[in-house]
Amino acid sequence: MTGEACPTVDWSALAQRYRSRPSAIDRLVGIAIETNRDTAVTLRALAQAGDADAIRPIAHGLAGGAHAIAAYPVADLATRVDAACRLAAPEAFVLARELAAGVDSLLAELLRHRSAHGGPASSPSR
Numbered sequence: 238m239t240g241e242a243c244p245t246v247d248w249s250a251l252a253q254r255y256r257s258r259p260s261a262i263d264r265l266v267g268i269a270i271e272t273n274r275d276t277a278v279t280l281r282a283l284a285q286a287g288d289a290d291a292i293r294p295i296a297h298g299l300a301g302g303a304h305a306i307a308a309y310p311v312a313d314l315a316t317r318v319d320a321a322c323r324l325a326a327p328e329a330f331v332l333a334r335e336l337a338a339g340v341d342s343l344l345a346e347l348l349r350h351r352s353a354h355g356g357p358a359s360s361p362s363r
Contacts, residue, residue: 245346251307263354265306266347272302273340280337284330292333293322299336303343311339 255261276295283292296318303312318336321329 245308245311245343246350247307247309248350254307263351266351269302269306270344270347270351273299273344277337277340277344280333280340284333284337287330289322289325289329292329293319296322296333296336299340306347308343311336311343314339 251262252259255265276299280292280295283295296315300312300315300319303309303315314332314336318329318332320326321332
């Protein structure tokens with residue numbers, strides 16, 4: 238799984254989930270963009286450093302956040318990274334890099350969505 242091939246959001250599932258509150262989708266998209274702006278860079282740096290203890294909580298949080306916005310492939314990969322880190326599995330760092338690519342793809346998709354729905358197209362700077 239690479240950043241280019243990683244499917245991102247299941248928009249129809251998300252629309253179905255929030256059918257009675259469609260404005261919640263744009264709010265969740267904004268939150269996901271804000272909270273994950275630096276996540277991919279952080280994951281890559283921690284993978285390079287071999288710091289599974291620091292990767293694990295990031296992956297755990299990503300699993301829940303990605304699931305909330307129906308980004309199931311990213312959520313599933315984040316769950317795998319969390320488990321690999323917990324078990325000190327050798328593939329944890331490779332998976333963390335794959336997760337970073339998935340986060341990049343997810344953010345690009347979320348930014349496209351936000352732009353198409355009247356929001357700013359680029360991630361706001363701090």
